Amino acid sequence: MREICVCLEFLSDAHRDRIRRTAEAQGFQAHFFTPDQFAEAKACLQHCEILYAHSPELLREAPASLKWYCCSFAGVDPYCQDPSLFANPDCLLTNSNCYGVTIAEHVIMVQLMLLRRMPEYEAVVRNRSWSNQLPVRSIRDNAFTLLGLGNIGYHVAQRLRGMGAARITGLSRSGKAREDVYDEVLPISALDGVLPQTQNLIMALPGTAETFRILNRERLALLPPTATVINVGRGSSVDQEALREALDAGALAGAALDVMTPEPLPADDPLWSARNLILTPHVSGNMTLGYTCDQNVALFCQDLENYGAGRPLQNLVDRARGY
């Protein structure tokens, strides 16, 4: 019987049942491990055709007979940047675009914190003082520029819209968006023209050669000093030193980074103390939302049915393009 190795930490009994039943219907047997059972998973993997996990280390142990690696994360930059991870150069790679809801909630939270000046008010409160006259801004009647219009961008835009955003401009590689939730959609090549009018920039881009430092020093300088910047994609998309300098110089109103370079950020990195910067240790996609876990398994099972039936995989990654 053809075999599947599943090595994940978030599966419930119901999830395992669903994977098992879907696998059997396609003539597969599924084996389940948690990431702390690395040796057992590695041994099993030697006779598996499919791996569903999020571990470059485990993938590296797979034989050339592995035909499909389903990554339970959305970001697959480590796999695209290092082809040596795949013993089989033709191994299919899929990712799991199910983090939009939880990441969008994180984005709404930090966007409100920036608009409502929470870094400054938290300093007031830490000093046990009382001052409440800082002018705050709102999502309502405000304008937003989204860079990256995938699952995250869609859920962010939907929530901004629901809270009365005045205008949502989306930028994507193709200049198109799958969902009709933006006021306008432009190609990323229009970025330099968009930045001077941008009030709030929200970045949710994959980590690729094209997105590397896309928000560089020159582009940061195009943003008005009242602008806020949020990044929940990949740290590599932002020139961190230029961002920190812009914040400290008051050339930007504030920023929130859930991703940075490197992760973990070294304790002596000057970024920790940048002015009006909300840092979080890559938590926005946290897998504890039941919906996210359910979707993750659902996406794998859908593609397992596609795979069994010889149809194209829905979540296939273009390894050369990087997402």
Added chain:
Amino acid sequence: MREICVCLEFLSDAHRDRIRRTAEAQGFQAHFFTPDQFAEAKACLQHCEILYAHSPELLREAPASLKWYCCSFAGVDPYCQDPSLFANPDCLLTNSNCYGVTIAEHVIMVQLMLLRRMPEYEAVVRNRSWSNQLPVRSIRDNAFTLLGLGNIGYHVAQRLRGMGAARITGLSRSGKAREDVYDEVLPISALDGVLPQTQNLIMALPGTAETFRILNRERLALLPPTATVINVGRGSSVDQEALREALDAGALAGAALDVMTPEPLPADDPLWSARNLILTPHVSGNMTLGYTCDQNVALFCQDLENYGAGRPLQNLVDRARGY
């Protein structure tokens, strides 16, 4: 000519024009002052029939000929609790229910901060350490109990709904709500039965004798230890000492208070250092959102037309009831 004294800090030229035109149409002349022009405002007030302001001190200077005091704030507890502020015991009192949008954005922010464990993650970041495995929760698929279903409750419920909340239970004095945005609406007398099933309690109540310490020690103990509590109404509604003890004992997951007793909170108050408590210095209704200012003026002008035409005022406060 009949006269109106306006003493506010947030009016734009367009706002003054609108008030002036509405006043003239009703046979009134409007005089404008900012709160730092107290002496001038007080002198003018002596021959005015209407005062539009937010100052108990200025109201106290009004003669018995004052017939209508429009308070630009939503909360009018100081005026209801101290009848001696009114030289004319029959003076009409209206309030300004236009803070729902900005306060709802504050509520969504702190609700997400509590669910996503920001007090704990902010401590991680302050220590320049890196840990991201705390289980976080989401608005999506979560349940919310709203205490107080006025303008704030409505805008909060609308936003929770838009973010995929599973269930929104509303409680109001009457057991009714003006807007159809709640899954169920109950009278406040049902509170004790609702609290044990409450995951997230959001309080937006006026400060009255009936709401005084409505969330007392006994009711706090009815909440499950995973519950969160938010208060944006009046500090008097919560037994602060009992709340602090519940937080410090882990009997509550977290809380966010934008209002407290007294304000400003004294520097030696133990509340400042309560566990998982997000304190803000009464900022949620900040008047810098253009929409809020526009609405404030619009509500006054509508009632000025009602007043001129001898119709009942829309925003009339029942001074005995307190809101």
